[in-house]
Amino acid sequence: MKILVPLKRVPDPDTKIRLKPDGTGVETDGVKFSVNPFDAIALEEALRLEEKLGEMDIVVVSIGGEASIEQLRVGLAMGAQRALLIKTGAALDSLAVAKILAAVYQREQPDFVLMGKQAIDDDANQTGQMLAALLGIGQATFVSRLELVEQRTRARCARETDAGLESITVKLPAIITADLRLNEPRYVSLPGIMKAKKKPLEELELEALGVAAVARTTVLHYEAPPSRQAGVRVPTVEALVDKLKNEAKVI
């Protein structure tokens, strides 16, 4: 089976996000970048399926500049067989990325796509669903348990919803988006890194894919959200109850 796993390069979740003073963007100088945590979970799940079911062709793909090669190498070091970089310097949004991934999908013909439910930079949570729509195939989003059933023609998934766990069985091919609880991704090992160096990493100009992918969203300005001020410390439980009753009047 072949699984396609998109990986996005994003600021590491543990770095502090700083804005450029002129509000034109987020400071990227000296910032540590990582594989979007949800994408790492998606890749980990693909690797676990391979461990369980036997050999798979796991292809990681990233869209962006040369810098994204760093994230693709992490993907290869984790255990993916092959990497593909779609090179572009253009600003993209979810729909544009979905269109590019749809073209990659047509080229690669995977059995399914495993991807993160959202990227922790733009927090959009759209691309997987849009990709499924463009391809006319099914989707299982926010997945925390995944099992291939019926001779691997379907995926039985548990989905994390606001109201609790939902169960859904989706026909393959499909887009499956990973939630946090699906698994805990492995760390890359030194032998993994050594092996990754020999694995194929293909670079393809976006133009060569033949997709017209123009972002419809334009960010005009970035600012810090209004911050909350620290309040007061209360010495005792009685004092807290008094404040809540008589000052904040919320109880």
Added chain:
Amino acid sequence: MANILVIAEHDAGQLKLATLSALGFAAQTAATTHGVYDVLVIGAQMGTTAESLRAYGARQVLVADAAPLQSPLADRHAWVIEAVVKQRDYGIVVAAASTFTKDILPRAAALLDAGMLSDVVGVSRTDDDLVFKRVMYAGNVLATVTLAGDLKFLTIRAAAFAPVVAGTTLSPVEQIPLPAGPMPDLAEYGGREAKVAGRPDATEARVVVSGGRAIKNAEDFERLVGGLADALGGAVGSSRALVDSGITPNSLQIGQTGKIVAPDLYLAVGISGAIQHLAGIKDSKVIVAINKDADAPIFEIADYGLVADVYTAVPELTAQLKQ
């Protein structure tokens, strides 16, 4: 300017309150763009649900009511939305952000080749277009954005828009027939894990009590966090730490990748205040933190902070509230 279609959300027919905020957004936006708004409800046996939407100023309450639409499956819901938008003239399709709407709206948007913005918290009008505010980077960044195209899809944060107020004029209800052509059949719904009944949902409650890693096991969570929530008639929530350790179900997680809440009172019990957790609580009116570490970051945003062991402070607080 163009008209707005609001997608209602319900749970087995019970309208989700956040829908009223999406209608509030629509009313506010329609007023500045001289448009009107409709509301669409999709499901099976939607009679009462549709009825409950009639007092909110919509031009029409549209109802796609059919047995195959009973389960919240994205393929069929997006298919219905696509058909409704193609038949009528809308410039905006909007819903309150939730796992349900985030599953179906992007799919419908792509079917219609429309761009989308998630988690919109503000809207204003310029000469010929709308300008939106949305949060990014786990709530660390507020972005001012435009979305090109004659059709825009949006999810809004319910906390950011005042719910529409019920009026006396009732909107007419119109049944929408199932779209022509074969019905999508890409997935099969297997049901939902029974929800723990009795407490309100954290996104709808006036008071939310959340527990963090300080809580050692599920019994303690129920006794301390559940007990305090019950004393206040509130909902329970938790940090991801407790979800990860299996003490609480994922549906209780609050934060960047969990629920976004904005109650009148949020009590953080033994939660450190990681940026990803704060992303989900920043819009709460009053935040109370109980933590034994005086330097915990949660105190930097809490209105009232109590440095104490939750195992002693919480039972004491619950007891005092019950008096």
